Amino acid sequence: MSQSLVFHFLHLLTFTIFSFAANATAAATPIITQQFKEASEFHNSPDCPVIITTDHDGESNGEASILCSDQAVHVAMTLDKPYIRGSMAAIFSMLQHSSCPQNIAFHFVVSDTGNASLLRSTISSSFPYLKFRLYPFDDSTVSRLISTSIRSALDCPLNYARSYLADLLPLCVRRVLYLDSDLVLVDDIALLAATQLGENSVLAAPEYCKANFISYFTPTFWSNPWLSLTFSNRKACYFNTGVMVIDLDRWREGDYTRKIEEWMELQKRVRIYELGSLPPFLLVFAGNIAPADRRWNQHGLGGDNIKGLCRDLHPGPVSLLHWSGKGKPWARLDAKRPCPLDALWLSYDLLEDVNQRNL
Numbered sequence: 001m002s003q004s005l006v007f008h009f010l011h012l013l014t015f016t017i018f019s020f021a022a023n024a025t026a027a028a029t030p031i032i033t034q035q036f037k038e039a040s041e042f043h044n045s046p047d048c049p050v051i052i053t054t055d056h057d058g059e060s061n062g063e064a065s066i067l068c069s070d071q072a073v074h075v076a077m078t079l080d081k082p083y084i085r086g087s088m089a090a091i092f093s094m095l096q097h098s099s100c101p102q103n104i105a106f107h108f109v110v111s112d113t114g115n116a117s118l119l120r121s122t123i124s125s126s127f128p129y130l131k132f133r134l135y136p137f138d139d140s141t142v143s144r145l146i147s148t149s150i151r152s153a154l155d156c157p158l159n160y161a162r163s164y165l166a167d168l169l170p171l172c173v174r175r176v177l178y179l180d181s182d183l184v185l186v187d188d189i190a191l192l193a194a195t196q197l198g199e200n201s202v203l204a205a206p207e208y209c210k211a212n213f214i215s216y217f218t219p220t221f222w223s224n225p226w227l228s229l230t231f232s233n234r235k236a237c238y239f240n241t242g243v244m245v246i247d248l249d250r251w252r253e254g255d256y257t258r259k260i261e262e263w264m265e266l267q268k269r270v271r272i273y274e275l276g277s278l279p280p281f282l283l284v285f286a287g288n289i290a291p292a293d294r295r296w297n298q299h300g301l302g303g304d305n306i307k308g309l310c311r312d313l314h315p316g317p318v319s320l321l322h323w324s325g326k327g328k329p330w331a332r333l334d335a336k337r338p339c340p341l342d343a344l345w346l347s348y349d350l351l352e353d354v355n356q357r358n359l
Contacts, residue, residue, distance in 0.1 A: 034084070034085060034351055034352075035351070035352040036085075036088055036122065036125065036126045036350040036351060036352060037126065037350045037351075037352055038125065038126050038127075038128070039092050039095070039126050039127055039350060041129050042095045042096060042098065042101040042102075043101070043102060044099075044100045044101065044102045044103060045099045045100065048099065048100035048102070048103055049071050049100070049103065051065055051066050051069045051071050051072055051103055052065060066103065066105045066131045067105045067107075067131060067133055067173075068170065068172035068173065069105070070174065070175075071103065072103050072104065072105040072131075073098075073100070073103060073104045073105070073177065073189055073190050073193045074105050074107060074169075074173050074175065074176040074177065074193075075094065075104060075105070075106050075107065075176070075177050075178075075179060075189070075193075076106075076107045076108075076109065076162075076165055076169065076176045076177070076178045076179070077090070077091075077106070077107075077108055077109070077178070077179050077180075077181060078108070078109045078110070078137075078158045078159075078161050078162075078181065079108045079109070079110050079114075079119045079123070079134070079181075080110070080111060080114055080119075080156075080158055081114065081115075081119075082153075083181040083182065084119065084122060084181075085330045085349070085350075085351060086181040086182045086183075086323075086328065086329075086330060087181040088122075088123075088126060088349075088350045088351075089184055089330075089345060089348040089349050089350065090179060090180075090181055090182075090183055090184055090185075090348075091106070091123075091127060091130070092126075092348050092350055093184035093185045093186070093348045094185050094189050095127075096348075097185055097186060097187055097188055097189070098188055098189050098190065099188050099190065100190060102129075102131075103190075104131070104189065105131050105132070105173075106130060106131065106132035106133075107132070107133055107135060107165075107168075107169055107173065107176065108123070108132055108133070108134050108135065109134075109135050109137050109158070109161045109165075109168060110134050110135070110136060110137065110158075111136075111137055111139055111157065111158050112136040112137060112138050112139065113139055116134055116136060119134070120134055126350055135168045135169065137157070137158060137161045137164065137168065139157035139158070141157075141164065142157050142160040142161075142163070142164070142261075142264075143157045145160075145261060145264040145265060145267075145268065146160065146264070147264070147267050147268055147271070149274055149275055149276040150274050150275060150305050150306070151276070151305045151306075151326060153326075154275065154276030154277070154305075155276065159276060159277050160277045162178050162241060162244070162277070163257055163260045163261075163277065163280070163281075164257055165178065165246065165248065165251075166246075166248045166251040166252045166256070166257060167257060169248065173248060174247070174248055174249050175193075175245070175246070175247055175248060175249075176245075176246050176248055177189070177192060177193045177243075177244070177245050177246075178241075178242075178243070178244045178245075178246060179242065179243060180242035180243070180322065180324065182242075182302065182322065182323040182324065182328055182329075183242065183243070183320055183321060183322040183323065183324075184320070184321055184344070184345055184348050185319065185320050186318060186319060186320070186321065186344075187295075187296075187319035187320070191319070192243075192245065192292065192296045192319070192320070193245060195245045195290065195292045195293075195296075196290060197245065197247055197250075197290045198290050200288075201247075201250075201288065201289055201290040202246065202247055202250045202251050202254060202256060202285065202288075202289075203244050203245060203246045203247065203251075203285060203289050203290070204244070204245040204289060204290035204291070204292045205239040205240065205241070205243060205244045205245070205289055205291075205292055205297070206239060206240070206243070206291065206292045206293065206294040206296055206297045207237040207238070207239050207289065207291045207294075208237060208238045208239065208240075208294075209235075209237035209238075211237070211238035213236055213237065213238050213282075213286070216238065216273060216275060216278070216279055216282060217272055217273050217279065218271055218272055218273060218274065220270060220271060220272055221272035221273065227272065230283060231286065231287065234286065234287030234288065235287045236282070236286035236287040237286060237287065238282070238286070239281075239282075239285075239286065239289060240278075240297055240299045240322070240324060241277065241278055241281045242297070242299065242322055242324055243292075243296060243297040243299075243320060243322065245290075245292065256284060259284050260280045260281065260283075260284055263279075263280040263283045263284065264280055267279075267280075275305070293319075294314065294316060295316060295317040295318055295319040295320070296319050296320045297320055297322055298313050298314055298318050298320060298321050298322060299322040299324045300314075300322070300324055300325055301313075301321060301322060301323040301324070301325070301327075301329075301339075301341055302323040302324050302325030302326055302327040302328055302329075303325040303326055303327045304325055304326065305325055305326050306326065307326065308325055308326030308327030309327070310327075310339035310340065310341075311325075311339075311341075312341075313341070321341065321344060321345070323345065327339070329341075329342040329345035329346070330345075330349065330351075333346060333349075
């Protein structure tokens, strides 16, 4: 083989190896291919409290103080690539309808196996003024406890992060509003955050006592006298865990994360429910929560967990629309098969060139 042919062969081999390595690295690193617009900045109304405290050196630190202040509205959400478009719309809707948007502190929980830096830059690019902090969530904390459910999306470890907020967030955050990513607010979030918990309740959420509560657990659960007695002396009603006001101090004092984990451990041995992270919350809290007004969770707009068919709003006023269920508005819009209410979500979508797309 001539020297030129040898050189050409080695060059081709080097290029092939480099290309393979580059493609493998790209495949292993999750990227967000969607581009989002920068949202308008929203300012506090004149009667909003000014949150300013000082650090140990007497210097003011506005962002740090808001992230720890009892005067702030603390919002906890999860962030990941599949739902980032929904998260962006949810954040935008909160800011747009808030009378004190500069007093909202965002606490984003991200998987430790995800690309936290990319998620951070995505949020910062669209909301450069936002007060927020990211908290890594170790998937292994809960992955060993997860049982398969009726929809694979419900089995994601990050879906269970809401049970660990008291451990993830700093002790200075005493009260938090947990929100799912598939919702938008059309009212002032401060009104929801101010929901009274009473003297003993750990959390508040809209209750739905006409829902078929029995259906959330298996016949095995109800046929076992020891298990079914869990709800004795409790007026247990269904509530959706995508919208909750949580007293983190009471949660920590009652060690409620461990109580939820105990039910999940039992589920691994005896199948007592079919629906992801919701049933353990019902087992621990149903009948003992502070009821919030139902206007704050017009849920089920994503349809059921199997087909995700279109649904209408429940009767009554609306302050929050929640696309819980299989059908997500961004997916239906992209597929050009939207439900009528998806047009409401579209008005908060920050995806670039969104106005050029046809429904």
